[in-house]
Amino acid sequence: MKKFNAIVYDKLFLQAEExxxxxxxxxxxxLLNTLxxxxxxxxxxxxxxxxxxxxxxxxxxxxxSVIKYHDLNSVDAEKVHNTLEVFASKIIAEVxxxxxxxxxxxxxxxxxxxxxxx
Numbered sequence: 001m002k003k004f005n006a007i008v009y010d011k012l013f014l015q016a017e018e019x020x021x022x023x024x025x026x027x028x029x030x031l032l033n034t035l036x037x038x039x040x041x042x043x044x045x046x047x048x049x050x051x052x053x054x055x056x057x058x059x060x061x062x063x064x065s066v067i068k069y070h071d072l073n074s075v076d077a078e079k080v081h082n083t084l085e086v087f088a089s090k091i092i093a094e095v096x097x098x099x100x101x102x103x104x105x106x107x108x109x110x111x112x113x114x115x116x117x118x
Contacts, residue, residue, distance in 0.1 A: 009035060056084055063080050
């Protein structure tokens, strides 16, 4: 999983601290839990497939919480899988929109296609 770069890491950390001071405990906890212990400044290849896989894996944590909440004895993993794949795509699109990201362009960490230079 790709980590935040140092610039956005520091900004989000400060926003988490500010949220904590303002009593926005849920926001602060969510940010601090997401940030991890340190940023990453290495430009590693991170393509749309990596993004979708990371979101899908995190959604399994959400599904696990729902399963635990309902104390289920049986789960159709394939049904959950299909639902999570659909939600992963929807969540990515919605978050990109909320961030003001043009999702019609490839991300800056995508590998170059033959003949392309950055």
